[in-house]
Amino acid sequence: MEVAPGIHSIPVDTLTFMGLYAPNVYLVLGKKAALIDSGYDYGEIVGKRLEYIEKVAPHKLEYILITHPHPDHIGGSRSIKKSTGAKIVLHSSGAARARNRYRVIPDILAKDGDILDIGGQTLEIIHTPGHSPASICVYVRESKVLFTGDHILGMGTPVVDAPEGDMTQYIDSLQKLLGYDIGLICPGHGPSIKEAERKIRELIAHRQEREIQVLRCLRQGRKNVARLVSEIYPELDYRLLELARRQVLAHLRKLVREKKVISARGEYALK
Ligand SMILES: [Zn+2]
Structure with missing residues (x-):
């Protein structure tokens, strides 16, 4: 085709x-x-x-x-x-x-x-x-x-x-x-x-929203990745859990790099 x-x-x-x-x-x-x-x-x-x-x-x-x-x-x-x-x-x-x-x-x-x-x-x-x-x-x-x-x-x-x-x-x-x-x-x-440009902007916006969600969860106190996943994806199919953890981790690593979040002993908190 x-x-x-x-x-x-x-x-x-x-x-x-x-x-x-x-x-x-x-x-x-x-x-x-x-x-x-x-x-x-x-x-x-x-x-x-x-x-x-x-x-x-x-x-x-x-x-x-x-x-x-x-x-x-x-x-x-x-x-x-x-x-x-x-x-x-x-x-x-x-x-x-x-x-x-x-x-x-x-x-x-x-x-x-x-x-x-x-x-x-x-x-x-x-x-x-x-x-x-x-x-x-x-x-x-x-x-x-x-x-x-x-x-x-x-x-x-x-x-x-x-x-x-x-x-x-x-x-x-x-x-x-x-x-x-x-x-x-x-x-x-x-x-x-x-509509390429719209698609690209949508994808960026989606990740920014997810990042805001992560930060909002951390505002309530320090949390580990599993806890964040259960709050961000409350009804996730268990088969997707591992993938969700790794994706949340990718967000956290970005936030740590930007010095917005600190990590210690497997837990994350706002800086
Ligand atoms: Zn592929």
């Missing part, structure tokens, strides 16, 4: 994905082609993707850009590289994780501002840490399309959970994107987003 001129969203088999939205894989077509993310590493699904790539861009795949080294984005990259000879591109800070966890050796270690030209499509790498330290967004200058991985999703709010996730960086990275003229956001999961 073509989501913008020369930009395809490769349909994925959602049956194997546990969540509501399977990971999105996109193909950018110029004289050569670039894949944005690679999905999971299940043979059958990767096979279908390769068929699609071969049909739409025969012998043209030059790069496989990985928005961040998580299994639903980097998983299929080894098989796709093996079949196509394309080069795997990853932010330099994710190289060790890619190698150790997924046995993926990137061919190109990208940094903020790097440009990949595939002939008629200019791809700019924007380092956007937060969801993970190595998260990147990819901006196509010609069509003003922004691929966001899990930094911005087509539905809900992305996970920013300590220790891997960093709330300060996440908000800074969202602010940074406000400097770009974005016509369409193609996220790592869920449908694409037309």
Whole structure:
């Protein structure tokens, strides 16, 4: 399916994905082609993707850009590289994780501002840490399309959970994107987003509200993370508890860094 001129969203088999939205894989077509993310590493699904790539861009795949080294984005990259000879591109800070966890050796270690030209499509790498330290967004200058991985999703709010996730960086990275003229956001999961600026401002506002909530809870006295979670998410499904703890921790770490909150022996209090 073509989501913008020369930009395809490769349909994925959602049956194997546990969540509501399977990971999105996109193909950018110029004289050569670039894949944005690679999905999971299940043979059958990767096979279908390769068929699609071969049909739409025969012998043209030059790069496989990985928005961040998580299994639903980097998983299929080894098989796709093996079949196509394309080069795997990853932010330099994710190289060790890619190698150790997924046995993926990137061919190109990208940094903020790097440009990949595939002939008629200019791809700019924007380092956007937060969801993970190595998260990147990819901006196509010609069509003003922004691929966001899990930094911005087509539905809900992305996970920013300590220790891997960093709330300060996440908000800074969202602010940074406000400097770009974005016509369409193609996220790592869920449908694409037309009103980019509104979405970005919404995401920032959501985290600011959550932060105010954390501060309000701490105004009543010192508390540990478990207590804060039970106050902030009073009816949370127990399966999401651990994730909620790590997200609240990400907020607390930001507040400690900003010297608004102090921590001692696993408890937090207003400074
Ligand atoms: Zn993901």
